[in-house]
Amino acid sequence: MKTKSLNLMLKASISLFVGVVSLNAVDIDAKTIIDTKCIACHTETSQGLSRISEQRKTPEGWFMTIDRMQKDHGLVLSKKEEQSVVKYLSDNQGLNYEESSDFRYILEQTPNYQESFDNTSFVEMCSRCHSGARVGIQRRTLGEWKSLVNFHLGKFPTLEYQALSRDRDWLDIAQNEIVPYLAKTYGNDKKFELKEIDFEGSWNLFGHKLGEGDFTATLKLVQTSKDNYKVSLNGKFIDGKELNATGSAIVYSGYELRAKLDINGVSYNQIFAVNPKTLLLSGSMFETLHPEEHSFVKAVKSTNKQTEILGVYPTSLKSGATENLTIIGSNLTKDIKLSEGLKINKIVEQSSNKLVLDVTASSKYSVKQIDFTINSKKFDKQFTVYKKIDALSITPDYAISRVGDGGGAMPKQHAIFEAYGIIAGNDGKIGTSDDINIGKVNAKWSIEPFDEKAKEDEDVKYVGNIDSLTGRFTPSFAGPNPLRKFSTNNAGNIKVVATYKDGNKIYKADSHMMVTVQKWVNPPIN
Incomplete structure (x- = not known):
């Protein structure tokens, strides 16, 4: 699972959020950097610098903005200056916890998450190109949302000719329908309130790693300077396998923790947030090169007196x-x-x-x-x-896996499936809201062609292999395959099948997986 190459955007974002450099004001004065470098383009107003003062974002959001300023507009910052500015903006113009809570999945890089929004126009106009969460995870004034629409047309001039654009008056809809909706739903009418969490100490942690199971651990944070921590993680999976890691972390916006750990020579990221009201920590831990090798995590500080x-x-x-x-x-x-x-x-x-x-x-x-x-x-x-289950279900019910390696720069993107036993609720029907999930079961896994075209193209033969015990699918190599028709690549349309025997009865369920090509643009917020 180790791959030597990372795309540049991912490298930069990793070094930013889990760098070991101190971000104290005595080292680099972020406000001075903003006042001397950003002011070249952003004018002073009664609220602060134009554009900048009218929006609030997560640490990842501010990083993407600063990164774009450097790539597109000639801003020159050292890595330490960049880290300092992102930290300053996150601490002064971040999101409140409740504003980010609905979109944690995009920050935590939850694999194969399927978004759902009630506003169809928003989906067609905005989230057809990127996640809807990328919009919802920021706050802007009405004027800023208007400027963002204009930015899109300037930055992506072919936007109006694309599918779901060329069949309508895109600009009129964007300006007169979408902008008011965004200003009402994600407006910047509230202020950010910095609520600093006391992270230092030991945290009791429970997690679930896809394909491997549950684990418990102690997460220990030792402060090395303001908002910078030395991290250690010591625990075990339920099957007894040890889980030990060391690394470093930075806290943003008072409650957002970003850490980089080493686990048996493999780099991992942690994306955590602490609810200021309950003081419960939640988030994700995943391989830096393989976010799909993912763990869901909850934790509480060992000194917490609440049950x-x-x-x-x-x-x-x-x-x-x-x-x-x-x-x-x-x-x-x-x-x-x-x-x-x-x-x-x-x-x-x-x-x-x-x-x-x-x-x-x-x-x-x-x-x-x-x-x-x-x-x-x-x-x-x-x-x-x-006494018995009624059905089997699979998560995810739709997945994407990507070919990789093969001499290229991008690693393979796995897909990991899990099967759960389901019991019908009071209505006696499966697939309704009162279904009872009894937990993960040890199913056997296989793959089949999804349809007749996939069968004709022998997709199962070329796309890769699924581990029959763990449900982890490993795609094939990237690039042309001379053994396939037209020497095409190893993409394919696949049905993933889980089989589970409970007593004398055998249960089956299936999921849909597209094995496709590499994704070259991988910003911190997709």
């Missing part, structure tokens, strides 16, 4: 069976009660952040969701007792 549950393993048990149940969280030391249907035989292990119980599932119920009560705090539907 919290970060994760439960397993999340279900068959009726009549006995198993160890592990609960990870904080302040888990007293008054543990489970609702009817799951009996505690004994406490195997108990500490403030970890609880292991020997439990037996009642044979009384066909399906029963179990509530946990710890220290008088109730956690609803944390566990499921069941």
Whole structure:
């Protein structure tokens, strides 16, 4: 999984957000840089410098702006100056936590996330070229949204001739429908309020890595200078495999943490945010070169006195069976009660952040969701007792994988699939909102042609291979393949199939995957 080459944009963004240089004002005065260099194009107003003062963004958003100023407009900054300016703007004109919460998936690079917006015109006008989150993860005044439309026409002059543009009066719609919508939905009428989180110390962490399973760890942050930290991560996967890492981190906007870690010689990124109200941390950890090698993470500081549950393993048990149940969280030391249907035989292990119980599932119920009560705090539907599943589901239900390597600069982009057992809810139907997900099951994996054209082109033969046990698909090499018709590349249209045996019954489910060519433009916010 190691690849030597990275595209330049990705390299730059990685070095910015997880650099080890100190960003103290005594080192580089970011405001002085802005006042002396940015003022060459941005005039002073009562609110600050024109354009700059009228928008707020995430650290990644400010980086992309500063990067474009250097590439397109001749701004000259050293790497330290660039880092300092991005830090300053993020801390003074960042997004409040609640403003970024709906679009964390784009910052955390959640693999194969499928966006959904109610405004069809917004989708056709904006998110046909980039994610809708790229718009929603910033705040601008009405005038700034107008200027952004004009910028698009100047920067991308063929925009009006493209699909979903040439069939309408694009500019009129953009100016008179989209701009007012954006100003109302993502306007800059609020102020950024810097709420500094005390990151230093130990955090109890629970995570799930796609294709590998759940893990627990202690994340330790030691402050080296203001908002700069030395990071260590020590833990284990549920199967006992160790997870150890060291690295460095920078905090932006008071609550946004960006870290770079080394795990067994492989570079990883962490994109975390702490909710200032609950003080719960959430985010992602992924391979720098392979964001699809992805972990979802939750954490709480070890000094937190609130009783919290970060994760439960397993999340279900068959009726009549006995198993160890592990609960990870904080302040888990007293008054543990489970609702009817799951009996505690004994406490195997108990500490403030970890609880292991020997439990037996009642044979009384066909399906029963179990509530946990710890220290008088109730956690609803944390566990499921069941007799049989009704169906199998796959995540993601649509995926993209990309060929790579083959002597080229871009690495392969894998796709990782997981299968989950599903039980029909009260309506007795599968595929409705009351379905009960019992958790990940150990399915067997295979690939098939998605349609007759894929069968005719022998896509399955050339696109790559899926691990039958883990569900990880590894695409083939990039470039022309002389063994294929017309020496075409190794792209293809694929059906991914999961098979799972529960008792005497075999369940199947499938997902759609497009194996396609490399993606050459990979900014921090797509």
